[in-house]
Amino acid sequence: MSQRPTGPRRAPQGRTPWPVIPLAAVAVAYVAFPLAALLQRVPWSDLGSLLSRPLVTDALRLSVTTACAATGLSLLVGVPLAWVLARTHLPGRSLVRALVILPMVLPPVVGGAALLFAFGRRGLLGGPVYDSTGFLLPFSVWGVIAANTFVAMPFLVLTVESGLRAADARYEDAAATLGASRWMIFRRVTVPNAAPAIIAGAVLCWARALGEFGATVTFAGNLQGRTQTMPLAVFLTLESDREAALALSLMLIVVSLAVLVPMRDRWLASVP
Amino acid sequence: MRLLAVVGAPALLLSACGEDDATITVLAAASLTGAFEELGAAFEDTNPGVSVEVSFAASSALREQILAGAPADVFASADPSNMDQVVEAGAASAPADLAENELQIAVPAGNPAGIAGLADFADADPLIGLCAEGVPCGRLGREALANAGVTPSIDTNEPDVRALLTKVEAGELDAGIVYVTDVLSAGDAVDGIDIPAEDNVAATYPIAALSDSTNREVADAFVAFVLSDQGQEILASYGFGTP
Numbered sequence: 001m002s003q004r005p006t007g008p009r010r011a012p013q014g015r016t017p018w019p020v021i022p023l024a025a026v027a028v029a030y031v032a033f034p035l036a037a038l039l040q041r042v043p044w045s046d047l048g049s050l051l052s053r054p055l056v057t058d059a060l061r062l063s064v065t066t067a068c069a070a071t072g073l074s075l076l077v078g079v080p081l082a083w084v085l086a087r088t089h090l091p092g093r094s095l096v097r098a099l100v101i102l103p104m105v106l107p108p109v110v111g112g113a114a115l116l117f118a119f120g121r122r123g124l125l126g127g128p129v130y131d132s133t134g135f136l137l138p139f140s141v142w143g144v145i146a147a148n149t150f151v152a153m154p155f156l157v158l159t160v161e162s163g164l165r166a167a168d169a170r171y172e173d174a175a176a177t178l179g180a181s182r183w184m185i186f187r188r189v190t191v192p193n194a195a196p197a198i199i200a201g202a203v204l205c206w207a208r209a210l211g212e213f214g215a216t217v218t219f220a221g222n223l224q225g226r227t228q229t230m231p232l233a234v235f236l237t238l239e240s241d242r243e244a245a246l247a248l249s250l251m252l253i254v255v256s257l258a259v260l261v262p263m264r265d266r267w268l269a270s271v272p
Numbered sequence: 273m274r275l276l277a278v279v280g281a282p283a284l285l286l287s288a289c290g291e292d293d294a295t296i297t298v299l300a301a302a303s304l305t306g307a308f309e310e311l312g313a314a315f316e317d318t319n320p321g322v323s324v325e326v327s328f329a330a331s332s333a334l335r336e337q338i339l340a341g342a343p344a345d346v347f348a349s350a351d352p353s354n355m356d357q358v359v360e361a362g363a364a365s366a367p368a369d370l371a372e373n374e375l376q377i378a379v380p381a382g383n384p385a386g387i388a389g390l391a392d393f394a395d396a397d398p399l400i401g402l403c404a405e406g407v408p409c410g411r412l413g414r415e416a417l418a419n420a421g422v423t424p425s426i427d428t429n430e431p432d433v434r435a436l437l438t439k440v441e442a443g444e445l446d447a448g449i450v451y452v453t454d455v456l457s458a459g460d461a462v463d464g465i466d467i468p469a470e471d472n473v474a475a476t477y478p479i480a481a482l483s484d485s486t487n488r489e490v491a492d493a494f495v496a497f498v499l500s501d502q503g504q505e506i507l508a509s510y511g512f513g514t515p
Contacts, residue, residue, distance in 0.1 A: 223428050
């Protein structure tokens with residue numbers, strides 16, 4: 001493990017350059033103010049009855065389960081991918097990294113359309129699968145998980161890759177000289193060393209999946225109880241039932257904060 | 273409506289106010305997509321220096337944008353109810369009907385699921401999509417299904433009519449209820465199945481200049497242009513009926 005302070009790093013000589021604090025305050029206010037404006041519209045007195053409506057409970061249950069499933073899938077393939085990006089010198093690594101990060105910067109609707117062309121009923125892979133088995137990703141909960149994974153996995157891969165880069169590779173060398181197999185080194189040395197980054201990556205991935213909208217509505221459709229996640233429910237009720245939409249928004253904010261606030265500084269210490 | 277054809281000379285009206293460059297923002301229902309793009313271009317042609325930016329979405333989404341104070345000059349809704357709410361809020365006045373539209377069942381080219389009519393919407397096997405309930409095409413589609421006594425087995429409620437059409441066009445859905453004009457706009461990719469007149473529901477499209485318009489003269493001229501003979505001809509070429 002590299003030597004790294006576990007607390008917040010100090011500014012040189014303990015002093016903060018004067019423009020930093022006000023500018024940082026502007027940054028915080030810019031995010032906090034609109035959220036506060038939203039909270040001020042929340043119908044607090046009816047909150048209980050609004051949050052117990054099937055529209056809300058169905059969406060909450062679906063969002064939480066699909067975000068967990070997407071995070072699980074992302075961990076399964078994303079951690080190995082991060083290892084490949086951090087530890088190998090394969091040609092075209094930059095290209096692979098750019099490709100994997102692409103869903104982070106693409107409009108999610110584009111991702112949803114791409115998923116349809118690949119895994120839809122007439123898709124490159126989805127077509128033959130549907131014809132032979134009748135299995136269909138779109139309009140099912142599996143479609144929601146697929147869309148969530150597509151959009152959220154890059155957050156995990158990037159975070160874990162930086163964590164692996166920051167971790168001291170000599171521990172792995174030492175394990176190798178002691179005769180450990182490569183798989184054992186990966187499981188017993190690499191992954192535990194990168195655990196903080198893996199946790200941070202999983203949390204970011206989960207939170208991003210929870211908020212996924214564009215790819216989901218494009219690829220998986222929108223049906224209460226089956227594919228209508230919280231963001232979809234917010235979007236569709238904002239026009240017809242604003243109080244329910246605001247209650248759902250509040251729920252999204254609270255749930256997201258609940259997983260983001262406990263993130264330790266040191267988990268992110270390795271993130272650039 | 274015919275009376276309004278008298279105002280069909282917005283070009284003169286505008287050139288009288290000088291050669292100022294002006295941009296107006298038109299918020300139009302998703303089902304007006306092709307027609308309003310052409311109307312905007314035709315209006316620009318007859319009024320040099322004027323540019324028309326059209327933003328399309330579900331009428332209900334546009335209504336919310338207007339009520340939230342989005343800067344816009346003209347609102348064209350796919351149903352009177354969304355327009356009424358805008359008028360009640362004082363954001364527009366004196367809307368006029370610009371077009372009528374009817375519902376039709378859209379199926380992918382060749383009708384792979386063999387959809388014959390609204391009755392097939394009760395079948396759980398084919399993949400069926402409707403517009404979401406809060407959207408005009410969703411409300412009207414449910415009315416038509418109720419008229420036909422059908423309880424649909426829905427697989428998705430799309431946020432607007434173009435999203436629904438796109439999924440039918442791509443063959444991801446077997447059928448959806450859209451407007452006649454949408455089926456026409458999709459060309460060969462989509463087949464239309466008529467809904468019998470006794471079940472069908474007509475959609476009326478109102479248009480109005482918005483009170484907060486910063487270019488009220490141009491906005492009024494654009495509304496007049498849409499209602500003029502030339503505007504109505506363009507709308508008819510997209511399958512819209514005269515109100």
